[in-house]
Amino acid sequence: MLDLLLLGMTELLHIKLLFIILLGVIVGILAGLIPGFTVTMAIVLTLPLTFGMEPVAGVAAMIGVFVGGMSGGLISAALLGIPGTPSSVATTFDAFPMSQNGEPxxxxxxxxWASFLSSIVSFFILISIAPQIADFALLLGPWEMFSLIVVSLTIIASVTGDSIIKGLITGAFGLLISTVGADPIIGIPRFSFGLDTLRAGIPFLVVLIGMFAISRLFQSLENKEMVQDKQRRQEEKLKEVKFILQPLKTMKTVMKKPGTLVGSSAIGSIIGAIPGAGGSIANIVAYDQAKKWSKNPEKFGTGCEEGVIASEAGNNSTVGGDLIPTIALGIPGSAVTAVLLSALMVHGITPGPLLIVNEPSVVGGIFSAFLIASFWMLITQFVGIRYFVKVTQVPVHMLVPIILVLCVIGTFVLNNRLTDLYILLAMGIIGYLFAKYGFSLAPAIIGVILGPIAEVNLRRAVMSDPDWTLFFTRPISLIFLVLAVLSILFTVWQSAKLKRRSAGSL
Amino acid sequence: MGELVIGIILIIISITFYVTAGGFPALSDAPLQAGSFPQFIAVLLGFLSLIFVLIKAKELAGRKSGSTQESMGDKIRHFYEEHRLVLITLVSLVLYIILMQLIGFVITTIVFIVVTGYIIGPKKKKDLLILSAVAVVVTLSAFFFFENVLYVRFPSGLLF
Structure with a gap:
C-alpha cells in the first residue's frame, strides 16, 4: 500500500505534472461554480486534452478536476444560497445563514477546511481498502463478475432518478447500445442496420458526451431555466459580498469537531463507493446524521459550524469512496469515474482487479494525484476564491455555444471520425428526452461501459461450464444476485411507503 | 404522455434488436452465440418498458376524466415557447456538423459560435463584438493545439 503510494509520488513529483494537477483543480472549481456547467462536463472535455500525455499524467489531471469540482459548489452555496452543483445542497442550509449573519x-x-480534511480521511480509507478488495476480486470467476455487474447496475438504478423502473429501463438501454458493433468474442459485426456509422460500434465516450454534456446544455436553454437564470444574475449583482478569510482560526474550529468531520467523511466515503450514489446524496445524508448525533441539533439551519462541516466533508469524501470500486474492480460508480476508466483504456490499460498488480505505477499515480489535488484545492481555494466568484458572471449565451463546440471537438478527436458526430447528436437528443421525463442517465452510461464486460463474462462462464444453475449455486455469485433483488424490493417498498405517507397527509 | 411514447419506442427498439439478433450467424457450437446476449437484454428492456407503459397508461386513464381541457393549438404554442431556443440550437448544431465537412472546421466553428450565441443572448452590439472575439480565440487555439500537439486533422472542407 505504502510502496504503491511512493511509486506514484515518484511518478508525479515533477513540476510539469504538479502544474497539470493544479490546472485540473482550477478547471474543476470553475465547473462546480458555474451553474449549468457540471463536473462531468468538465472531466469529459478534459479527456481529449490528455490524449497526448502519459497515462499517469492524464489520469492525474482528471482527478484534479474531480477534487476541485466537488469543492467548487461551496462558493455559490455559501455566498448566494444557491448550490452550484447538487453535491452542495446541504451546504446552503448552514453556510448561507452564516454568511447572512455577517460571517461569509x-x-x-x-x-x-472540511473539504480538504475529509479528502484526506477518504484518501486513507481508499488506500487501505482498495487493495484488499482487489485481492478478494481476484478470486472471482466469470460467474461472480457477471453477477457483480448485475448488482452494480440494479443499485445504480435504485439510487438515481425518480423511480426504479425508469432507472432499470435506462440501464438496460445502455446495455443494449453497448452491443452495437463487433461481437467482443468472435468479432461478428452486429446491429449496423446498414449504416457505416454504426459498424464500428457506439463509442462509450460519445454516448457520455452526448448524454451528459449536450443534453444538459439543451436543458439549460429551456425558457423557464433562462428566466430563472436571469433572475439569479440580477440578485447576484446586489450581493457584492465582502469577506475576510481566516484560514488558521477556522482550521482550529474544524479540528475541534473531529467527530463530525470523521463521521461525515466516513459516510461520504461509503456512499461514494456505492455505484450510482455520489456527492449529491452524501452531503444530505452526512448533514442529517450530524444533526442526529449533535448535542444541540436545534442550532442546525441557523448557521452552525457543524452543519457546514458535515455537508462539505460529506461531498468531498465521496471522491475517495468512488475510486474504491473503480480501481479495485474496474466498476465505475459514477459518470466521472467512468471517464477515468475509459481514459485508461484509451492508453491501452485494462481496468479490473488485476490493475493494481499489472499497473502499480498507474494506481500509485491515481492515489498520489488525489492527495496532491487535495492540497492544491486547499491552496487555490484560499488564494483564488475572490477571483472565482467573478466567474459566475459568464453569460449563458457565450457558455452554451462554446461548450457545444468543445463537445464536438472532443468527440471528433477521440477516433478522428466525422460520423461519430451524428452519434453524438443522436445521443444528445436521446439524453435530453430521457432527462426531461425523469429517466436518470447514470444507469445508461454505466450500462454502456459495463455491457461488454458483462457479455464477455457471461459467455466465458457458459463456455467453461454450460450449467446455468452455477450462477445461483456458487455462493458469492448468489450473494450478489440476492443483493440485486433486495435492492429492487427495498426501493419499491420505500417508494410505496412514501406514497402512502403523502397520501395520508393530504 | 411523453413517458408513454418513450416506453412504446423502447418496446419497438427491443423487438427490432431481438429480431435482428436472431439473424446473426452461428459460428461455433458454443451455447451462447453472438446474438444471445443482445437478445437477452432486448427481452429485458422490452419487458421493463411494457410494465412501464402499462403503469403510465393506467395513470393517464385515471387522470383524463378530471383534468381541464387545454386546446391542442394552445398546447403546441406553449410547447414551442418553452423550447424555442432548444430547437433553434439543435438545428444550428446539425447544420454546423454537416457544413463543417463542406466548408471546413475553422470557418464553420467561428460562425456557429457567433450565430448561436447571438440568437440565445441579448441583441446588443457590444455583446456581439465580445462574442466574435471569443469565438475566434477559442476556435483558433483549439485548432492549433490539436493539429500541432496531437496531430489531429480537422476537416478542411471541399472548397479549400
Missing part, C-alpha cells in the same frame, strides 16, 4: 469568510473557510 468564516463560512467559506470552514467549508474549504
Amino acid at each position: 469568510g468564516k463560512a467559506l473557510s470552514i467549508g474549504i
Whole structure:
C-alpha cells in the first residue's frame, strides 16, 4: 500500500505534472461554480486534452478536476444560497445563514477546511481498502463478475432518478447500445442496420458526451431555466459580498469537531463507493446524521459550524469512496469515474482487479494525484476564491455555444471520425428526452461501459461450464444476485411507503 | 404522455434488436452465440418498458376524466415557447456538423459560435463584438493545439 503510494509520488513529483494537477483543480472549481456547467462536463472535455500525455499524467489531471469540482459548489452555496452543483445542497442550509449573519469568510473557510480534511480521511480509507478488495476480486470467476455487474447496475438504478423502473429501463438501454458493433468474442459485426456509422460500434465516450454534456446544455436553454437564470444574475449583482478569510482560526474550529468531520467523511466515503450514489446524496445524508448525533441539533439551519462541516466533508469524501470500486474492480460508480476508466483504456490499460498488480505505477499515480489535488484545492481555494466568484458572471449565451463546440471537438478527436458526430447528436437528443421525463442517465452510461464486460463474462462462464444453475449455486455469485433483488424490493417498498405517507397527509 | 411514447419506442427498439439478433450467424457450437446476449437484454428492456407503459397508461386513464381541457393549438404554442431556443440550437448544431465537412472546421466553428450565441443572448452590439472575439480565440487555439500537439486533422472542407 505504502510502496504503491511512493511509486506514484515518484511518478508525479515533477513540476510539469504538479502544474497539470493544479490546472485540473482550477478547471474543476470553475465547473462546480458555474451553474449549468457540471463536473462531468468538465472531466469529459478534459479527456481529449490528455490524449497526448502519459497515462499517469492524464489520469492525474482528471482527478484534479474531480477534487476541485466537488469543492467548487461551496462558493455559490455559501455566498448566494444557491448550490452550484447538487453535491452542495446541504451546504446552503448552514453556510448561507452564516454568511447572512455577517460571517461569509468564516463560512467559506470552514467549508474549504472540511473539504480538504475529509479528502484526506477518504484518501486513507481508499488506500487501505482498495487493495484488499482487489485481492478478494481476484478470486472471482466469470460467474461472480457477471453477477457483480448485475448488482452494480440494479443499485445504480435504485439510487438515481425518480423511480426504479425508469432507472432499470435506462440501464438496460445502455446495455443494449453497448452491443452495437463487433461481437467482443468472435468479432461478428452486429446491429449496423446498414449504416457505416454504426459498424464500428457506439463509442462509450460519445454516448457520455452526448448524454451528459449536450443534453444538459439543451436543458439549460429551456425558457423557464433562462428566466430563472436571469433572475439569479440580477440578485447576484446586489450581493457584492465582502469577506475576510481566516484560514488558521477556522482550521482550529474544524479540528475541534473531529467527530463530525470523521463521521461525515466516513459516510461520504461509503456512499461514494456505492455505484450510482455520489456527492449529491452524501452531503444530505452526512448533514442529517450530524444533526442526529449533535448535542444541540436545534442550532442546525441557523448557521452552525457543524452543519457546514458535515455537508462539505460529506461531498468531498465521496471522491475517495468512488475510486474504491473503480480501481479495485474496474466498476465505475459514477459518470466521472467512468471517464477515468475509459481514459485508461484509451492508453491501452485494462481496468479490473488485476490493475493494481499489472499497473502499480498507474494506481500509485491515481492515489498520489488525489492527495496532491487535495492540497492544491486547499491552496487555490484560499488564494483564488475572490477571483472565482467573478466567474459566475459568464453569460449563458457565450457558455452554451462554446461548450457545444468543445463537445464536438472532443468527440471528433477521440477516433478522428466525422460520423461519430451524428452519434453524438443522436445521443444528445436521446439524453435530453430521457432527462426531461425523469429517466436518470447514470444507469445508461454505466450500462454502456459495463455491457461488454458483462457479455464477455457471461459467455466465458457458459463456455467453461454450460450449467446455468452455477450462477445461483456458487455462493458469492448468489450473494450478489440476492443483493440485486433486495435492492429492487427495498426501493419499491420505500417508494410505496412514501406514497402512502403523502397520501395520508393530504 | 411523453413517458408513454418513450416506453412504446423502447418496446419497438427491443423487438427490432431481438429480431435482428436472431439473424446473426452461428459460428461455433458454443451455447451462447453472438446474438444471445443482445437478445437477452432486448427481452429485458422490452419487458421493463411494457410494465412501464402499462403503469403510465393506467395513470393517464385515471387522470383524463378530471383534468381541464387545454386546446391542442394552445398546447403546441406553449410547447414551442418553452423550447424555442432548444430547437433553434439543435438545428444550428446539425447544420454546423454537416457544413463543417463542406466548408471546413475553422470557418464553420467561428460562425456557429457567433450565430448561436447571438440568437440565445441579448441583441446588443457590444455583446456581439465580445462574442466574435471569443469565438475566434477559442476556435483558433483549439485548432492549433490539436493539429500541432496531437496531430489531429480537422476537416478542411471541399472548397479549400
